[in-house]
Amino acid sequence: MKTEYKLLTYADDEGIPRGGLLIGSRIFDAATTLNRVHQTKFESLSVLDVLREWDTFIPLLDMVATRVEDEPEVSAHGMDVANTKLLAPIQFPDAIFGAGANFSDHVEEMRRAFSLPEEPSPRENGGSPWFFIKSPTPRVIVGPGAQVKLPAYAKSVDYEVELAAVIGRSARNVSASEALGYVAGYTIANDLSARDGLWRTNFSERSPFRFDWVSHKCFDGSCPIGPWITPAKFVGDPQELEMKLWLNEEIRQDGSTSSMIFSVAEQVAFLSSRTTLQPGDIILTGTPAGVGSARGEFLKAGDSVRIWIEKIGEMRHSLV
Numbered sequence: 152m153k154t155e156y157k158l159l160t161y162a163d164d165e166g167i168p169r170g171g172l173l174i175g176s177r178i179f180d181a182a183t184t185l186n187r188v189h190q191t192k193f194e195s196l197s198v199l200d201v202l203r204e205w206d207t208f209i210p211l212l213d214m215v216a217t218r219v220e221d222e223p224e225v226s227a228h229g230m231d232v233a234n235t236k237l238l239a240p241i242q243f244p245d246a247i248f249g250a251g252a253n254f255s256d257h258v259e260e261m262r263r264a265f266s267l268p269e270e271p272s273p274r275e276n277g278g279s280p281w282f283f284i285k286s287p288t289p290r291v292i293v294g295p296g297a298q299v300k301l302p303a304y305a306k307s308v309d310y311e312v313e314l315a316a317v318i319g320r321s322a323r324n325v326s327a328s329e330a331l332g333y334v335a336g337y338t339i340a341n342d343l344s345a346r347d348g349l350w351r352t353n354f355s356e357r358s359p360f361r362f363d364w365v366s367h368k369c370f371d372g373s374c375p376i377g378p379w380i381t382p383a384k385f386v387g388d389p390q391e392l393e394m395k396l397w398l399n400e401e402i403r404q405d406g407s408t409s410s411m412i413f414s415v416a417e418q419v420a421f422l423s424s425r426t427t428l429q430p431g432d433i434i435l436t437g438t439p440a441g442v443g444s445a446r447g448e449f450l451k452a453g454d455s456v457r458i459w460i461e462k463i464g465e466m467r468h469s470l471v
Contacts, residue, residue, distance in 0.1 A: 152212075152410075153164050153216065153384075154174065154217050154219070154220045154380075155174075155184060155216070155217035155219070155385045156172045156173060156174045156212060156215075156216040156268045157172065157173040157174065157286075157380060157381050157382075158170070158171075158173075158198050158200070158240060158336065158379060158382070159171050159172070159178065159202060159237055159377075159378065159379035159380070159382040159441070160197070160198055160237070160238040160239065160241070160294070161178055161230075161235050161236060161238060161240060162236040162238055167346060167415070167449070168197065169182070169195055169196075169197075170182070170195070170196045170197045170198045170200065170201060171180075171182070172184065172212065172216070173232060174216050174217065174219045174220070174378055176227070176231065176232050176233070176237050177226070177229030177231060177455055178218075178229060178230045178231075178232050179215070179228065179230075179234065179316060179459055180227050180228075180423055181193075181196040181198075181201065182194065182195045182196040182399075184225070184465050185215060185229070185230065185266040185313070186212060186317055187225065187228070188214065188215050188218050188225060188332070189214070189215075190415050191209055192270075192454070193433040194286065194335050195422065197242065198240050198241055198242075198331060198380065198431075199241055199242070199243060199250045199430070199431045200470075201434070202241075202317065202319050202335055202430040202431045203317075203430045203431065205319035205320060205335050205430060208318070209288075209382075213332060214241050215396045217441075219304040219344050223253070224373055227305055228463050229372055233437060236296075237248060237294055237296070237377060237378075237379070238297050238302075238377075239289075239293060239294035239375075239377055240317075240338055240376065240377055240378070240380045241292070241317065241376070241380075241431055241433065242289060242292070243288075243289070243431075244287045244292075244431045244432055244433050245287060245343070245429050245431060245432055246284065246287055246377075246383060246390050246426075246428075246429070246432045246433070247284065247286070247291075247292075247374060247432075247433045247434075247435065248282045248283075248284060248286045248419055248422055248432070248434045248435065249282060249283050249284070249313075249342055249368065249434075249435040250280055250281065250282055250413070250434070250435060250436050250437040250469075251282065251356055251437075252273075252281060252412075252437070253271065253280065253281075253409075253411055253413055253418075253436065253437025253438075254406065254410045254411055254414050254437050254438060254439045254440065255412055255438070256270065256410050256439055256440035257410075257438055257439055257440045257442065258398050258404060258412070259440070259444070260441075260445045261445060262446070263444075263445075264398065264444065264445040264446070267376075272412055273412060273413070274378075274412050274413065277430045279413075279421055280412075280413040280417060280418050280421045280422075282418075282422065283368055284352040284364075284368075285369055285373065285374050285432055285435070286344070286365075286369040286464035287433075288345050290368075290371045290372075291369055291371060291373055291374050291467070292374050292375075292376060292401040293372045293375050293376075294376065294378070294468045295378040295467060295468065296338065296376070296467060296468060297372060297375055297376065297468045297469075297471070298468070298469050298470070298471045299343065299372035299373075299468060299470050299471070300371065300372060300470075300471050301348040301450065301451070301452060301470055302345055302348070302366075302370040302371070303346035303471070304366065304372070305347050305348045305350060305353050305366070305402065306344070306449070307345065307346040307347040307349055307444065307449045308343060308344065308345050308346070308449055308450045308456075308470075309343070309344045309345075309346050309442050309443045309445075309449055309450065310341055310343060310396060310398065310403070310404075310442065310443060310450060310456055311327070311342040311343050311404075311438035311442055312339070312341060312342060312394050312396040312404050312406075312438055312439070312458050313335055313339075313340040313341070313406055313434050313435040313436060313437060314340075314377060314389065314392060314394065314415070314435075314436045314437075314460055314463075315338045315339065315340040315341070315419055315435050315436070316334050316336065316337055316389070316418070316419065316433070316434040317335050317336050317337065317338060317380050317431065317432075317435065318333055318334060318335065318428045318429065318430055318431065318432040318433075318434070319333065319335025319336070319383075319429065319430055319435075320333045320335075320336060320417075321333075321427060321428065321429055321430065322333070322423040322427065322428040323423055323427040324420065324423055324465070325419065325420055325423045325429070326420055327414070327419075327420040328414045328416070329419045330415075330419035330420045330423070331383065331389070331415065331416050331419070332415070333419060333428065334383050334415070334419065335380070335383060335430070336380040336381050336382040336383050336385075336386070337378055337380065337383065337386050337389060337413065337462075337463055338377060338378075338379065338380045338383055338433075339377060339378070339379070339458050339459075339462075339463055339464070339465075339466045340374060340375065340376045340433070340435050341374070341375045341376075341396075341456060341458055341466075341468065342367060342368070342373075342374065342435050343366075343369060343370075343372070343373040343374070343437065343450075344367055344373070345366055345367050345373075346367070346449070348363060348366030348367045348370075349362055349363060349364070349366070349443050349463075350363070351363050352363070358359050366439055372453075374435075375466065375468045376433070376466075377466045378464055378465070378466050379463075379464065381462060381463045381464070385456050385462065386463070387462070388407050388413055389408060389414075389415045389436075390409055390415065391398070391407070391408065392408045392431075392460055392461045392463075393406075393407050393460070393461040394406055394407065394408065394439060394458075394460045395459045395460075396441070396456065396457070396458050396459075396460070397457040397458075397459070398450075398454060398455075398456055399454055399455055399457070400440065400455075400457070402444070403441045404438070404439055404440070404441035404442070405439075405441065405464075406438075406439025406440060406441065408436070410439055411436065412437075415434075415436055418434055418436055419434065424436065428447065450470050451470065452471050453469075453470065453471070454470045455468075455469045455470075456468055456469070456470070
């Protein structure tokens with residue numbers, strides 16, 4: 152069985168982001184370790200560099216992980232993960248897509264909370280996945296341990312634990328049956344959402360100009376992701392993962408990806424029918440029940456959030 156590893160981005164002694172591998176509890180710089188093991192000549196490697204040549208790097212990373220496990224002279228160069236500053240695993244993705252209303256239990260809790268009429272799910276009525284876009288910038292994307300400043304214009308900022316699929320191969324018009332072959336791996340995301348930023352109150356409920364998705368989904372720090380990317384081959388079926396979110400150490404979301412209305416594969420296939428997905432693109436695949444808006448409780452300065460997804464790990468961040 153192959154030695155497992157994670158892809159991550161860490162800050163070196165000068166604060167410069169560098170791609171790395173987590174093997175056990177130690178981090179190995181991607182470029183220098185590959186140079187040592189494979190006699191390559193990389194000055195540096197970002198996680199995005201690796202994803203853009205994913206098929207080339209997979210066997211190289213597999214061999215590095217095996218050598219680290221078997222050879223003390225290689226493993227001696229690792230850094231303790233507990234003493235290393237981790238950053239968002241991907242610094243500059245081309246796109247971040249977010250699936251809306253994609254967990255059956257979340258859709259039902261929102262229907263009850265807001266007294267919405269019962270209606271068939273998109274799957275039942277022949278519909279398709281529904282997406283919004285978050286801005287793929289370092290202002291929006293933050294990493295583990297981040298202190299996210301709540302936007303001044305919003306009083307109802309909510310949390311949403313999400314499984315994030317990371318694309319590893321260019322995908323255009325792929326079928327659902329082949330779509331997972333284009334996913335390099337998975338990470339954790341918190342799709343922070345300014346619920347009171349969505350509605351433009353100077354327009355009627357029937358107006359197509361009523362919605363403000365930038366204020367709702369794209370404020371600075373609204374996409375904490377991390378702490379690393381677990382390659383897909385170490386995750387297995389993405390529809391069988393438990394996921395949890397704690398607010399100030401109180402469990403708020405406790406669900407499973409099995410509650411998705413549209414699977415990860417179906418989401419990748421649908422998006423690829425609308426645009427070409429590129430390596431490093433991130434797909435936030437939806438959130439289970441337990442969000443703050445369903446109970447009328449929102450994030451405030453001083454709050455801490457802890458998120459866990461099975462086979463990936465745990466990420467924490469706070470609000471200021």
